[in-house]
Amino acid sequence: MDEMKRDRIVAYLRHRIEEFGIRLEDLAPEPEVAAPLKVQGADRYRSANGDRWDGEGEMPEWLRRAISAGQSIDHFEVAPAQRASSGR
Numbered sequence: 001m002d003e004m005k006r007d008r009i010v011a012y013l014r015h016r017i018e019e020f021g022i023r024l025e026d027l028a029p030e031p032e033v034a035a036p037l038k039v040q041g042a043d044r045y046r047s048a049n050g051d052r053w054d055g056e057g058e059m060p061e062w063l064r065r066a067i068s069a070g071q072s073i074d075h076f077e078v079a080p081a082q083r084a085s086s087g088r
Contacts, residue, residue, distance in 0.1 A: 045076040 016022075044055035051062045067073055 043078050045073070046078050047076060 042054065043052040045053045045063060047062055047066070049062075051060065053060050053063060063073070063076060066076070
């Protein structure tokens with residue numbers, strides 16, 4: 001994600017947090033309710049821009065757009081040896 005896009009998202013979120021009166025404590029998970037984070041598998045698909053997808057769940061928009069533009073999904077597939085070393 002480029003820095004300008006990130007800054008716009010942060011500004012938008014700050015505005016919405018202020019608009020709804022959300023406090024930091026509201027965002028922190030309650031210890032007894034918090035579920036453990038899912039350990040992410042190695043990336044199965046990766047773009048030249050650094051976008052990643054492990055192949056599970058809904059296909060991300062960046063990959064869907066590339067395929068509908070005529071690119072093969074195989075073009076984005078990470079080789080099994082690289083997948084093992086990506087360590088995500």
